[in-house]
Amino acid sequence: MEIIIDIEDTVPLFTQLMDQIKKAVLNDQVRPGDALPSIRQLASDLELNNKTVAKAYRLLERDSVIQTKGYRGTFIHPDARANSANDxxxxxxxxxxxxxxxxxxxxxxxxxxxxxxxxxxxxxxx
Amino acid sequence: MEIIIDIEDTVPLFTQLMDQIKKAVLNDQVRPGDALPSIRQLASDLELNNKTVAKAYRLLERDSVIQTKGYRGTFIHPDARANSANDxxxxxxxxxxxxxxxxxxxxxxxxxxxxxxxxxxxxxxx
DNA sequence: ATATGTACCCTGCGTACTAAGGGTACATAG
DNA sequence: CTATGTACCCTTAGTACGCAGGGTACATAT
Incomplete structure (x- = not known):
């Protein structure tokens, strides 16, 4: 799963991140149960603030696209495909x-x- | 009908004006068909901007509390009582x-x- | 000429929100 | 000790809106 953030884009960074994770789910680039990078790791890779990534993760979890398991990390939700298609x-x-x-x-x-x-x-x- | 505007009040001026006109209608201090002061006249009396009074009149007319008859002036609406009671x-x-x-x-x-x-x-x- | 409501231009001030980041701290479990 | 998500504290910049006012102009009808 390759994520590209364009800081010049008018689309908010956390939205770009959410969109690309959902897109990766729909394209089968990631599958239910797969682990995602930690918030801090992803923030570091994309040169984003921790809070920006945390916001995207929080919303994705609310939408049941991902699941956070506390200290164990974050994973793709079993129903991620269906839930990623929801607008x-x-x-x-x-x-x-x-x-x-x-x-x-x-x-x-x-x-x-x-x-x-x-x-x-x-x-x-x- | 006596109108008192308190420019220190946090309630917007045009709202104070609307409230007091509706109150005068409910208290029978003015009756359907009675003429109201012109926008410019009332603005001058209350030391308000024309646009502030015009705004109150416009909304009161929409709510069928008053009726404007173009160059002939503005009057209390026939159904003003009932319509003044609506919130x-x-x-x-x-x-x-x-x-x-x-x-x-x-x-x-x-x-x-x-x-x-x-x-x-x-x-x-x- | 005068007065009516109305429409448009412009301004300023206060407020309130989003997005994003910086920093610190915590309990958890390995 | 380390990494996890999470929860606070703070700031900055940009945007958008409400309220109010100042000014000019118009067609209407008396």
């Missing part, structure tokens, strides 16, 4: 688009939507 | 809270929600 962001977008579209159709301004959104995100639900 | 922002908040709560419950991070939200608001639905 979570597209799903989020569709859900939000539906709600926001309904608000806009009701004459609510974008400004009002943004303010209400900010309140919800900060748990100030009033 | 649009609470309704927006409830709609968004439902969608966002579902996303959060699915493990989506706030960061991801915010980014997707930004894309939807900018009609970059991809």
């Amino acid at each position: 979570l962001n597209a799903w989020i977008l569709a859900r939000l688009d539906k709600t926001i579209g309904a608000l806009r159709d009701s004459g609510v301004t974008d400004s009002e939507i943004r303010i209400a959104f900010g309140n919800v995100m900060n748990n100030r639900n009033y | 649009l922002n609470a309704w927006i908040l409830a709609r968004l809270d439902k969608t966002i709560g579902a996303l959060r419950d699915s493990g989506v991070t706030d960061s991801e929600i915010r980014i997707a939200f930004g894309n939807v608001m900018n009609n970059r639905n991809y």
Whole structure:
């Protein structure tokens, strides 16, 4: 599995990393159970910050593409193939688009939507 | 109808203005058909910018609390009482809270929600 | 000429977020 | 002692938005 990070790309580094790991899974370049480099190792190889790699790993684990086993390292998830094909962001977008579209159709301004959104995100639900 | 604007208040000026006009409607201090001051006149009286008053009027008209009749001026809407009792922002908040709560419950991070939200608001639905 | 709502240009200030990095520390298990 | 993931602390740069104001202009109708 060869990973290439382009720091000039507008795509965030952690996203580039996630995308390439998922791509490697889909292309059978890595298979369930295979070990991945440690966070620190990969960060060193790619000249990235530990936190950037850790972020990508954390999200990939949430999406069940990889599995971290504490001090034993990180491995490809048994269901990695199926889960790598999921486009979570597209799903989020569709859900939000539906709600926001309904608000806009009701004459609510974008400004009002943004303010209400900010309140919800900060748990100030009033 | 007496309107008092507190520029020290954290509540936005146009919101204070909207609130007080709606309150005057609910208290029967103004009635459907009554004329309101012109935008420029009210801005001058309250020492506000024309655009601030215009913004409040625009939103109040959208909410059918007032009616603007072009060069003839602005008047209280026939259904002003009922429409002044509506809390649009609470309704927006409830709609968004439902969608966002579902996303959060699915493990989506706030960061991801915010980014997707930004894309939807900018009609970059991809 | 005057007054109406409305639309557009521009500014400034405050706020809040993402992305990314630097550093330190911890419990775990070998 | 070493390596694992993880959790904090901090900073920096870039971006985007709300609110408010200043100014100019327009078609409308009296």
